[in-house]
Amino acid sequence: MGFATTAAVALTGMEGHLVEVQAQLAASVPGFTLVGLPDAALAESRDRVRAAVLSTGIEWPHRRITVNLSPASLRKSGSAFDLAVAVAVLAGHRLLPAPGLDRVVHLAELGLDGRLQPVRGVLPAVAAAVGAGLSDVVVAAEDAAEAALVPGARVHGAAHLADVVRLHGGDLAHEPVVGAVSRPRPVPARRAVGDLADVLGQHEARLALEIAAAGGHHLLMVGPPGAGKTMLAARLPGILPDLTDDEAVEVTSVHSVAGTFDPGQGLLRRPPFEDPHHTATPASVVGGGSGLARPGAVSRAHRGVLFLDEAPEFSPRVLQTLRQPLEAGELVLHRAGGAARYPARFQLVLAANPCPCGMAGTDAGAGCGCTSLARRRYLGRLSGPLLDRVDLHVRLDGPTRADRVLGSAGESTATVADRVRDAREAARARHAGTTWTTNAELPGPWLRDRLRGEAGLLSRVERQIDAGVLSLRGADRLLRVACTVADLDGREVPTVDDVDTALVLRTGEHRG
Template sequence: MGYATTTAVALAGMQGHVVEVQAQLAASVPGFTLVGLPDAALAESRDRVRAAVLSTGIEWPHRRITVNLSPASLRKSGSAFDLAVAVAVLAGHRLLPAAGLDRVVHLAELGLDGRLQPVRGVLPAVAAAVEAGRTEVVVAEADAAEAALVPGARVHGAAHLADVVRLHGGTVEHEAAGGAVVPARPGLARRPVGDLADVVGQHEARLALEIAAAGGHHLLMVGPPGAGKTMLAARLPGILPDLTDAEAVEVTSVHSVAGTFDPGAGLVRRPPFEDPHHTATPAAVVGGGSGLARPGAVSRAHRGVLFLDEAPEFTPRVLQTLRQPLEAGELVLHRAGGATRYPARFQLVLAANPCPCGMAGTDAGSECGCTSIARRRYLGRLSGPLLDRVDLHVRLEGLTRADRVLGSVGEPSSVVAARVLAAREAARARFSGSAWTTNAELPGPWLRDRLRGEAGVLPRVERQIDAGALTLRGADRLLRVACTVADLDGREVPSVDDVDTALVLRTGEQRG
């Protein structure tokens, strides 16, 4: 009887669990049994592994083979276990030295010809392995660059199962045809980021965009077509600071699991930008799929921007699912295969027309045939509880002919980005030692205690609450915006003028 053990990693969302792959070969009726809660794709690995071994020129053992994935109570999914199963079987058949294999992690899918195919989620899987003390990792050659991004990992990239056999001290005569290497799965092409200098006019909207970037605040822009809503939203990532090392690893891990990461470009250092179409389903936006849910647009936008253009056109189910991540900064998705948890701390930018036809507020506003009821019903698709979680509400006016011809050129993104970076660094220094990094994350009680001694700051907000213009949640968000305005002006504590500015940008009420 032969026995051997190696390891792999099972991913549940972003969390990895080291799995022992145990193979036992008994002198009995030939067969191949795979146990340990495998899903359908993993159960099919029996056929892929057998074909890959035969293609390598190794005789398949005619014995009773039982492969156990331990712990057996943990659900396993995907094809990343193929290589570990093959190595365990070959070591159990004494074609490989079994000593030390239990400390090596194998992550790759096997093709029928024995080639190693790349898999999703290599970065978080290798990170989990290193954290568990398994630093020796074997992956497909196309995944080697991604796996090498994990500090402390000793990565071996292999193009073919024969390469893995030789790596572990086995003997095989097979040579991969032409040294063929499976290309890495391409990531999504990153669109070029425009410059704020391209935006004509809209000074209040530009100010709101700068405040949103400096404090991590959510933003709603309402205006007619052509006013510049989409241009402004697309330029928000260009004025955001680079991600920190910890944030870059976190964001890269999400994109690795989602299959949208290009390992050739290294860690994701710039804030991501996601703009799903208004026909997107809830599963596409928040994540979904059978078994264990995959990350959706809100998780791919983690530490970046989620832009919903024509926001009232999104289905109510999609819009309401945003409320949990807006508050908690993460998503917990429950499916038949279990619950998965994904980070989702993004900046939400909503853009909407003022009416169904979009002509209200333009030079051709007289052509708008929408009734007042139709306008209210259209914008009413954005529910009160959702809008209450959006810090900045800005109304853009249609550009006149003079604006288009003689409109002044605003500051470029580089100038605005420098102010945003200074404000972010001031906030980060103030919150040093806490879990907060931006003003948008500040808890209400902390804000109120900090501003209680500032004359006139809280009474202005309290009057708005008494008048019904603000909810308690809205008041906290207004104070967070006031803190960001102060940071942009280089002041430690917000003043009454800062609160007034925040109030104008949230309710449209004029100062006084």
């Protein structure tokens, strides 16, 4: 009887769990059993492994083979266990030296011809392995660059199962014939980043965009078609600062699991930008899929921007599912295969027309045939609880003739980005020693205690609460915006004018 073990990693959301892959070969009726709660894709690895071993020129053992994935109580999914299963079987058949294999992690899918194929989630999987004390990792050649991003990992990239056999000291009777076909890694094309100088006029909206970037605040823009809502939203990532090292690893891990990461570019250092179409389903926006849920647009936008253009046209189910991540900064998706937890701390930017036809309140508004009821119903699709979580509400008008003919270019992205960076650094220094990195994350009780000593600072906010203009949640968000306005102007503590500016940008109410 032969027995051998090696290691693999099972991902549950972003969390990696070390799995011991045990293979036992008994002198009995030939067969191949895979146990340990595998899903359908993993159960099919029996056929892939057998074909890959035969394609490598190794005789398949005619024994009763049992492979156990331990711990057996943890659900395993995907094809990333193929290589570990093959190595454990070959070691149990005495074709590979068994000592030390239990300290090596194998992560790759096997083709029928023995080629190693890349898999999703290599970065968080390797990070989990290194964190558990297993530094030696064998992956497909296409995944080697991604795995090498994990500090402390000793990565071995292999193109074929034969390379893995030789790596572990095994012998081959002859070299396998390997086809030249390779599977390209699907990576989305990078979008072009425009400059804020391209936006004509819209001074209040540009100010709101800068404040949103400096404090990590959510933003709603309402205006007619052509006012510049989409242009402004697309330029928000350009004025955001680069991700920190920890944030870059976190964001890159999400995109690795989602299969949208190009390892050739290294860690993702720029904030991501996601703009799903208004026909997107809830599963594509928040995450979903059979078995264990995959990350959706809200998680791919982690530490970046989620832009919903024509927001009232989105399904109400999609809009309501945003409420949890807006508050918690993460998503927990429960499926039959288990619960997956994904980070989702993004900046939400909503854009909407003022009415179904979009012409209300414009110079061409005389041609608007929408009734007042139709207008209310249209914007009413954005529920009160959702809008209460959006810090900045801005109404845009179409560019005037003066803007179009005589308007000079506004400040560039680089100029605004410098101010945003300085404001973020001031906030980060002030919050040193806490888990908060932006003003948008500040808890309400801490804010109120900090500002209570400022004479008259909170009285304006309290009057708005008494008048029903602001909820308690809205008041906290308004104070966070006031802190950001102060940071942009170089002040440690916001003033009454900063609170009034925040109030105007949230409610449109001017000082009185």
